[in-house]
Structures are given as structure tokens and as C-alpha cells.
Amino acid sequence: xxxxxxxxxxxxxxxxxxxxxxxxxxxxxxxxxxxxxxxxxxxxxxxxxxxxxxxxxxxxxxxxxxxxxxxxxxxxxxxxxxxxxxxxx
Amino acid sequence: xxxxxxxxxxxxxxxxxxxxxxxxxxxxxxxxxxxxxxxxxxxxxxxxxxxxxxxxxxxxxxxxxxxxxxxxxxxxxxxxxxxxxxxxxxxxxxxxxxxxxxxxxxxxxxxxxxxxxxxxxxxxxxxxxxxxxxxxxxxxxxxxxxxxxxxxxxxxxxxxxxxxxxxxxxxxxxxxxxxxxxxxxxxxxxxxxxxxxxxxxxxxxxxxxxxxxxxxxxxxxxxxxxxxxxxxxxxxxxxxxxxxxxxxxxxxxxxxxxxxxxxxxxxxxxxxxxxxxxxxxxxxxxxxxxxxxxxxxxxxxxxxxxxxxxxxxxxxxxxxxxxxxxxxxxxxxxxxxxxxxxxxxxxxxxxxxxxxxxxxxxxxxxxxxxxxxxxxxxxxxxxxxxxxxxxxxxxxxxxxxxxxxxxxxxxxxxxxxxxxxxxxxxxxxxxxxxxxxxxxxxxxxxxxxxxxxxxxxxxxxxxxxxxxxxxxxxxxxxxxxxxxxxxxxxxxxxxxxxxxxxxxxxxxxxxxxxxxxxxxxxxxxxxxxxxxxxxxxxxxxxxxxxxxxxxxxxxxxxxxxxxxxxxxxxxxxxxxxxxxxxxxxxxxxxxxxxxxxxxxxxxxxxxxxxxxxxxxxxxxxxxxxxxxxxxxxxxxxxxx
Numbered sequence: 001x002x003x004x005x006x007x008x009x010x011x012x013x014x015x016x017x018x019x020x021x022x023x024x025x026x027x028x029x030x031x032x033x034x035x036x037x038x039x040x041x042x043x044x045x046x047x048x049x050x051x052x053x054x055x056x057x058x059x060x061x062x063x064x065x066x067x068x069x070x071x072x073x074x075x076x077x078x079x080x081x082x083x084x085x086x087x088x089x
Numbered sequence: 090x091x092x093x094x095x096x097x098x099x100x101x102x103x104x105x106x107x108x109x110x111x112x113x114x115x116x117x118x119x120x121x122x123x124x125x126x127x128x129x130x131x132x133x134x135x136x137x138x139x140x141x142x143x144x145x146x147x148x149x150x151x152x153x154x155x156x157x158x159x160x161x162x163x164x165x166x167x168x169x170x171x172x173x174x175x176x177x178x179x180x181x182x183x184x185x186x187x188x189x190x191x192x193x194x195x196x197x198x199x200x201x202x203x204x205x206x207x208x209x210x211x212x213x214x215x216x217x218x219x220x221x222x223x224x225x226x227x228x229x230x231x232x233x234x235x236x237x238x239x240x241x242x243x244x245x246x247x248x249x250x251x252x253x254x255x256x257x258x259x260x261x262x263x264x265x266x267x268x269x270x271x272x273x274x275x276x277x278x279x280x281x282x283x284x285x286x287x288x289x290x291x292x293x294x295x296x297x298x299x300x301x302x303x304x305x306x307x308x309x310x311x312x313x314x315x316x317x318x319x320x321x322x323x324x325x326x327x328x329x330x331x332x333x334x335x336x337x338x339x340x341x342x343x344x345x346x347x348x349x350x351x352x353x354x355x356x357x358x359x360x361x362x363x364x365x366x367x368x369x370x371x372x373x374x375x376x377x378x379x380x381x382x383x384x385x386x387x388x389x390x391x392x393x394x395x396x397x398x399x400x401x402x403x404x405x406x407x408x409x410x411x412x413x414x415x416x417x418x419x420x421x422x423x424x425x426x427x428x429x430x431x432x433x434x435x436x437x438x439x440x441x442x443x444x445x446x447x448x449x450x451x452x453x454x455x456x457x458x459x460x461x462x463x464x465x466x467x468x469x470x471x472x473x474x475x476x477x478x479x480x481x482x483x484x485x486x487x488x489x490x491x492x493x494x495x496x497x498x499x500x501x502x503x504x505x506x507x508x509x510x511x512x513x514x515x516x517x518x519x520x521x522x523x524x525x526x527x528x529x530x531x532x533x534x535x536x537x538x539x540x541x542x543x544x545x546x547x548x549x550x551x552x553x554x555x556x557x558x559x560x561x562x563x564x565x566x567x568x569x570x571x572x573x574x575x576x577x578x579x580x581x582x583x584x585x586x587x588x589x590x591x592x593x594x595x596x597x598x599x600x601x602x603x604x605x606x607x608x609x610x611x612x613x614x615x616x617x618x619x620x621x622x623x624x625x626x627x628x629x630x631x632x633x634x635x636x637x638x639x640x641x642x643x644x645x646x647x648x649x650x651x652x653x654x655x656x657x658x659x660x661x662x663x664x665x666x667x668x669x670x671x672x673x674x675x676x677x678x679x680x681x682x683x684x685x686x687x688x689x690x691x692x693x694x695x696x697x698x699x700x701x702x703x704x705x706x707x708x709x710x711x712x713x714x715x716x717x718x719x720x721x722x723x724x725x726x727x728x729x
Contacts, residue, residue: 053415
């Protein structure tokens with residue numbers, strides 16, 4: 001079962017998974033860039049309280065970390081379903 | 090800083106290292122094939138591999154470096170946490186599965202799968218080596234830093250210990266034992282960081298970080314015409330007064346034949362004690378005017394004001410994770426800022442009142458606000474750092490080889506997600522550990538790297554011993570992974586594939602072990618040579634070089650049909666040369682050469698923003714010019 005590409009079974013879901021991956025990547029990249037852009041053009045905004053008594057730096061920073069985890073789980077769930085559905089022999 | 094060595098620390102350390110070695114012996118007997126050596130036989134469980142990813146990734150830079158940076162510079166250290174984690178999104182969504190599909194043992198295999206090109210084999214193996222060596226140096230330096238307080242040994246002894254153990258681990262069992270070492274260490278690091286964070290929150294915030302904390306002396310100043318003419322305390326005698334950068338007045342005062350340095354306060358009303366290290370004319374080093382053994386070089390960092398719900402208090406008692414941050418924001422603390430005095434062999438750290446608000450917003454290290462004096466280039470530094478961190482992760486060879494230890498693409502994906510969850514959780518804790526270290530009087534101004542472990546010491550010697558042993562194992566594991574990656578680049582990519590030496594399985598493993606031994610010795614030398622260098626600095630460098638050299642190659646290969654072998658090879662070379670060139674001419678390096686920062690020809694500390702696009706551009710141009718080469722390429726990726 002291990003190792004080289006050639007021995008691995010063809011994955012019919014590859015193209016669809018790749019498309020989903022690219023979409024999610026773009027979404028995350030935009031949000032990440034948003035954080036960098038605020039830091040660049042309006043850093044004062046990061047000090048503003050947004051939720052409870054937490055400022056935007058904390059909420060956005062923690063948000064990016066939590067979002068990566070959540071998107072990872074969603075991606076895995078969808079991919080696993082696609083693989084199970086499309087790779088039936 | 091001088092530390093007392095604890096017998097517990099030594100026992101826990103020995104047990105830890107002993108178990109790691111025992112594990113290696115166990116797996117060594119099982120590892121015979123090349124696939125076993127370089128890719129752990131491709132049968133590691135995805136859950137184990139995921140935590141091992143976390144173990145690989147949470148190196149000395151994350152635990153020691155980020156916590157230290159947050160402790161000294163607040164939120165700007167946390168930017169590393171955000172960027173390092175975001176890098177995994179690139180790995181998961183774009184790189185993990187295709188790379189698993191294309192490769193066998195190494196990242197070079199994957200890049201070369203469609204082309205079978207000599208130039209790719211050569212450039213990619215060199216790039217793997219360069220990035221791994223850049224990454225190795227800070228790990229070895231970190232190991233040296235750790236053994237000083239832990240075992241009371243000198244720096245070079247730590248480097249030697251790590252080097253010897255790692256060579257042993259790698260040379261015996263390769264990727265299998267490396268994987269299990271990483272798994273155990275990754276899991277322990279996360280568990281004990283959580284425990285440390287619980288201690289921090291339970292302890293809350295307090296104005297008094299303990300009985301032993303040094304109360305910094307204040308002496309009244311007599312100032313006439315903006316010049317210091319005398320002091321109000323007659324037990325001190327005024328020695329000399331130095332003006333630095335036209336705005337700071339540093340004064341030395343003598344009492345009982347001990348000379349200490351003070352700083353004139355902003356309103357010129359008093360002199361405030363600083364920390365200082367001076368080299369006397371006879372070559373001895375004095376810490377706050379006395380020999381090191383007098384233990385007068387204090388640990389620092391404390392709060393001066395705590396406000397809870399609009400009321401000032403002395404201490405808060407236990408706080409929840411959110412309340413901790415909002416209380417921190419309304420508080421004020423003292424950080425210590427380093428200044429080297431011109432024409433004197435003295436370095437001082439002066440107390441700098443800092444608002445909690447500044448600590449939990451970016452800006453103390455990377456100036457982004459124009460109001461705070463940000464320039465175009467300081468802003469570019471910030472963007473460049475965030476770009477290199479985002480794109481660096483999925484270009485690190487020792488991370489990429491971990492995709493070959495699992496059995497399938499699905500397992501590759503799942504282990505990436507386990508890694509993201511574990512690493513993400515850990516990075517959220519770094520903010521608490523860093524801020525906790527900044528206010529509990531534990532900081533050693535000589536080495537920010539020790540902030541996390543020293544905070545653990547504040548809560549008890551047992552916790553300190555365990556955390557330090559884990560940190561040491563962290564270095565062991567990461568160095569093992571890097572050496573496996575390097576030995577793969579030399580034995581598999583270069584000797585077997587590029588030189589076409591046609592080695593059989595046994596020879597390939599033997600060549601890998603010899604290569605591991607060589608790289609290990611080299612790493613030991615570099616670790617001793619680079620003593621005192623900042624751990625995060627070099628890791629940031631490794632990320633920038635990796636992102637510039639490898640990432641355009643990987644992404645274009647996967648997503649652009651017209652990519653050619655020549656395009657990839659030229660892009661890798663451009664990425665390495667441009668990023669290293671910019672680093673060597675950067676202000677930070679100029680400071681290291683002993684030159685003026687402002688004399689650096691390129692006012693950028695992180696090369697990513699120039700070298701990554703440049704490398705991508707070269708790939709596109711060269712590929713378009715060499716399209717005819719692509720007619721013969723091996724089609725196995727798009728035919729899935």
C-alpha cells in the first residue's frame with residue numbers, strides 16, 4: 001500500500017476535490033489579506049472593541065486560527081463524501 | 090542570568106532522553122528497507138502522523154521564540170502564530186493530496202514526477218539542503234540556550250548533546266523513530282502548554298510578582314538648565330552622565346563600591362535604576378556592577394496598574410481567557426528596552442512603561458501606524474513577513490516528507506487536519522504564555538528564548554523541569570526531521586537520482602545514514618558558531634528562503650499546465666539567490682556585521698515580498714520560452 005504514486009489507485013474525485021480546495025483557499029486568503037490590509041492602511045481600527053470587550057486584533061487573530069480549523073473539518077467531510085461516492089467499484 | 094540547577098530537572102531530563110533513545114533502538118531493529126528509512130514504510134496512522142506534524146512544526150521557534158517575542162513585544166509575536174498557522178491552509182487545500190500522489194520519498198520526487206529532469210533533481214535537492222540547514226541552526230542554538238539553566242552546562246555542551254542524540258536517532262531508524270519521537274513530543278508540548286496556561290489564568294494578574302521580585306530603585310534628581318547637576322540621596326555618588334541618541338540620559342551612581350546605571354526620567358525629576366552588563370577594562374563582565382555570581386542581574390517584567398471593570402486593584406484573582414485579555418488591555422506594565430551605549434562596553438535595559446493596549450495590538454516591533462512613526466519600509470516589512478509565513482509552511486522539505494509516511498491521500502489530508510487543529514490550539518495558547526511571562530517578573534533580558542520555561546519555573550520547579558525537557562525534546566525531534574530530509578536530499582535525490590548511482594535498497598539506507606552523520610556534524614558546528622543569535626530570526630529566514638525557492642515551483646507544477654522543467658529549475662535558483670542576497674544586505678544583517686543599520690543597501694529585513702514574486706515570474710517566463718521541452722513529459726498527474 002505504501003509509497004510511490006504509480007501504485008496508488010486512481011482517485012476519480014481528485015478534480016472535484018482540487019476545485020473545492022482552491023475555492024476554500026481563495027476564501028481564506030482573502031480573509032488573511034484583509035487582516036494584513038487593515039494592519040497596513042488603518043491599524044487604529046485594530047484597537048476598536050468589536051465583540052464583548054475584545055478588540056479587533058484579538059477577534060480577527062483568534063478568528064483566523066479558529067477558521068482554519070473549522071474550514072479544515074468542513075473540507076475533509078466534503079472530500080470524504082466525494083471519495084466514497086465517486087470511487088465505488 | 091545565573092540559574093540554580095535542580096536535581097529534578099536533571100532526573101526528568103535523563104528519563105526523557107532515555108525513553109527517546111529506547112524508542113529508537115526498538116524501531117531500529119524493524120527498519121531495514123529504504124521505504125522504512127525515508128518514509129517510515131508509508132504505514133503510519135494518520136492521527137499519529139498529524140500530531141507528529143505538530144511535533145515537527147512546533148519547533149524551538151514556536152515554543153521558545155514566539156512566547157519570548159510576545160513577552161517582549163506583545164501582539165507582534167502573535168503575528169507569527171497567525172501566519173505560521175495560516176500556512177497550513179495552503180498545505181491542506183492545495184498541496185497535501187497532489188504531493189502525496191506525485192512523490193515517493195522526497196519533495197524532489199514530487200517536483201520531478203512529470204519531467205524526469207536532471208536540473209530539477211539537482212536544484213531541488215540543493216534547495217532542500219539549504220532550507221534545512223537554515224532551519225537547523227536556530228534549533229541547535231535553542232538547544233544550547235536550554236541546557237544552560239536546565240543542566241547548568243555551557244552552551245556548546247547542549248549543542249553537542251543534541252547533535253549526538255539526533256545523529257543516533259536518525260542513523261539508527263530514520264523516519265519511523267523520528268515520527269514517534271515527534272508524536273510523543275508534540276502531544277506532551279500541547280498538554281503541558283495547556284497546563285501552563287491554566288496556571289496563568291488561575292494566577293490572574295497581580296502588581297506583586299512574588300517576594301523575590303526586585304524593587305527598582307529611584308533616586309531624586311537635581312536638574313538645572315536641562316542638565317543633571319546632583320542627586321538628592323547622599324548615600325550615592327554621581328560618577329558620570331552619558332547622553333544617548335540625544336534623548337536618553339544614562340547616569341552611573343556608586344554606592345558601597347558598586348557602580349550601577351540609572352536613567353533620568355522623562356520629566357527629569359528622578360533617576361531610575363536600569364539593568365546593565367559592562368565589560369570592565371580587565372576583561373571581566375559585570376552584571377549590574379557586580380560579578381555574575383552575586384546574582385544581581387534580576388528577572389524583570391511587571392504590572393504597574395491593573396483595572397478591572399473601571400476599578401484599580403492590586404490583584405485580580407483567577408481570570409477567564411477573555412477576561413484576562415480585556416483586563417490586560419486596561420492595565421499598564423513595564424517592559425525593558427535594550428540600548429548599547431556608544432564608545433562604552435556597556436549595554437543597558439531601561440524600564441519602559443507600556444500600556445496593555447499596546448501589548449495586545451500590533452506595533453511594538455513591526456511599526457504599522459503612521460502616527461507611531463511607521464515608514465513605507467517598516468510597513469513593507471510587516472507585509473513581507475506575513476507573506477513569507479503564509480507561503481513558507483508548504484515549502485518546507487521536512488514538513489513535506491511527512492506526507493510520505495502515510496498510506497493514502499485521504500490519510501494525508503486527515504493528518505493535515507489533525508495537525509491544523511493541534512497547532513492552532515497551541516498557537517492560541519502562545520498569547521497567554523507570552524503575556525503571562527511579560528507580567529510575572531520572569532524575563533531574562535539577555536535571552537527572550539527562555540521566557541516560556543522561566544514562566545513555568547515561576548509556578549514550580551517541577552513544571553519547569555518538565556517543560557524544559559519537552560522543549561529539549563522539541564529540538565531533538567525537529568532536528569531529526571531536518572536531518573532525515575537532508576539525508577534524503579543527498580542520498581536519494583542527489584546520489585541515487587542525479588548522479589544515477591543505481592544503489593540498491595540496502596546501499597541507499599547506508600548512504601542515507603552516512604549523509605545524516607555528515608549533516609549532523611555540520612549542524613553541531615553551526616550551532617556552536619551561531620551562539621547568541623535569535624532563534625526566530627533564523628527561522629523567519631528559513632521560511633522566506635523556502636517560500637521563494639520551493640513554493641512557486643510546487644504551485645505552478647500543480648496548477649499550470651505549461652510549467653516546464655527548466656522553468657522550475659530556474660525558479661528554484663532565482664528564489665534561493667534573491668532571498669539570500671536580500672537577507673545578506675538587510676539592516677538586521679548589517680547590524681550583525683557591526684555596521685550601521687541605515688547603511689544597508691536594501692531597507693527590508695524580510696525578503697519575501699520581492700523574492701517570491703520574482704521567483705514566480707522567472708518560472709512563468711522560462712516556462713513560456715521552453716514550451717517545446719514539454720512534449721516529452723511524463724503524463725501521470727492529469728490523467729488521474
